[in-house]
Amino acid sequence: MSRRPIAFGCGSDTLSGMLDCADAHGLTGVLIVSGGNEIRAGAFAGTAHLAARLAQEAGVPVFRYDRRGIGDSEGENTGWRGSHDDIAAALAAFRTALPGMRRVIGFGICDAASALMLHGSALDGLVLVNPWTYETDDDAGHTPGALRRRYLAKLTNPRALWQLVSGKVDLRKLWRGLGQAARPNEAPSPLADQLHDSLAQCTRPVAILAAERDRVGERFLDLWPDNDPRVHRHPGSSHSFGEDADSADWLYARLVEATASRH
Template identity: 50%
Template sequence: MTRLHLTFECQGVRCAATLDSAPGTTGLLMVSGGNEIRAGAFNGQARLAATIAAAGFPVFRFDRRGIGDSEGDNRDFRKSSKDIAAALLAFRAIAPQVQRVTGFGNCDAASALMLASGAECDALVLSNPWTMEDGEDDIPPPAAVRSRYAEKLKNPRELARLVSGRVDLGKLAKGMVRAARPRSKSSSLADKMRTGLAGFTGPVKFLLADGDRTAQVFAERWDADDTRIARCPGADHAYSSVEARAWLRSRILETLRR
């Protein structure tokens, strides 16, 4: 496996990218979330790309316009469909053996792929999709609070803290009030994502890190019976633990090997 640094154009603007080469005819297009550069938090994207390529699947990563090493203005993830489309064309040009492409995104990169109806990819792996509106708080939704308290009640040490008076009762009361609230309402962003994904005909897998608030809010606003959802117990937003990284890698490889 070798890593090639390159550039491609999106509407006349130069964008930076990398290709982790591999001989496979199925490739992974990795879309950066938020305002992260393509290396991702703590170089996580680069490490993930290397392990996927080592398994035989080429990986293309890129900075959308206005982010990282790419030129132009940052137009936000909601307006990044042309960036993704240009990256896909560049991927197919630099790795002509690739016949199928799986799009992968975490957080609002997953949302961007959904809004773009899959952006001409053949399959999607959507991790912790962002469904919150601008200015909306990201505190855990009621279902997540109830689940957290249920786990605490199973822990003898937590019960001992409660009995001994070492628990902040004011904080506990606020948590109980939030836990009693009904299911979170959907958002206009979530509705647009649902509409966009409805136009995609390829296979889809949702990956949710159970310890992540973004994933918890998505779960509240999505169909709880969606069989495409897989959960990683205890994982944070970036899948930073060794176990979570292995889980994420395995789920992506499962899709690529179909």
Template identity: 50%
Template sequence: MRQHFSFPCAGDTCAATLDGADGTTGLLIVSGGNEIRSGAHAGMAALAAAVAAAGHPVVRYDRRGVGDSSGENAGFESSADDITAAVQAMRARLPSLTRLVAFGNCDAASALALYGPAAGIDALILANMWTLETEADEGDAATTMTAGAIRSRYLAKLKDPRELWRLASGGVDLGKLMRGLRQATAKTEATGLAARLGQALADMPLPTRLLVAEHDRTAMWFLEHWDSETFTAARANTHITMARLDSGSHSFASAGDKTWLRERILEALD
């Protein structure tokens, strides 16, 4: 049964939805970006219904300043109070819960990595983590290939006889080629938000499942950082595991992607 309720958060009121079930392990869905709690094309509402049908209660909520919640939208990096208040509200509403797992996609995953351990959460599911610092970086993520993608592109060209002929016959812009090679061999340096996330994952005390749609641009940037020196300690953290999906859908939009996401979430809940 789906119920709507609200809870206080730092002087404001957050709107929330509960999909009820009898299980003692529950799922808290944290919305990414400025999405309302139903998600893109009601994707999170459908996910909540499916997880509840499998026996796990699910709570979704609107961050302050988003959707039906009051207050100012200060972005995901200011959402520590929202996450903590949502956890407290879920536990109060479902006193039989013995375990609370939180799921977030994109910057919601990043917020959970930063603030989840202190919020009273027992385990995390983090999908397509956002690692870029500013809105300008967001534009770069949409238009610039990662170094790994550039390397893959050039390797494919080197295997193509037609491309080798173009190079030998002068049909390739050498200046553009050199710029591409410099990008392909550049090391990814984690600074700002990425560095903070690297440290948060290195120190992560909770069982954490990273989910990656491998061809999504945001996920590709995350993987660049994940493979960098800054994330060495995070990669060594035995609390963290990763599952990869051969997809470019940031929101797991296709029927197959939705099924994969639901199965990974149920694995973490069972």
């Protein structure tokens, strides 16, 4: 496997990217869009490890980059909502670096997944992990539906019940949580509606991966149509599917499937 840095232009700014590929690279590559303000290596280099694994084990070339104003890239950070030009420039740089590559799958976690929903129309497929559906960071709590599911699960857990009767539970915190759980389900947010409308126009392969115990994944599942066949649920709580080996293997398998699929 080879790994090499690539500098490329986005308007008047120079952005920094990294290409991972096997000696005999495949015809389908993965473009990784970073979430939040993370650099291209990801939290604890998780994205870098995923890119190396895809290149080494599956022969899938991977390109990841720093958005404008992040890491080694020039320019103003306009956030994920303003990342259309960054994604387009990175895709063009990826294709230029590997002219024999025929398809590129976009991959993103959290607000990077939402960015791809809105700005990834030039890609040949999408793998979207725990898409961000909150209007603002201040709203990023558990939904009433998610809290009800958590409390119902605790009622069937003998250990949790013992902690309650033995006085090991903060009752003020419990009552606050129960009050939040009793609220009506949230109506779809304008952002969730916008993401849904954007994907409704998409004819390319899309896989949406949601962790049922991650607060961002829970909210997405609460707001998204239950019958969407593109949604794949995972019972864990890993936001990036990188915290444990089983979650990481599950994510890796879904990405390999996406690069192999033509439909």
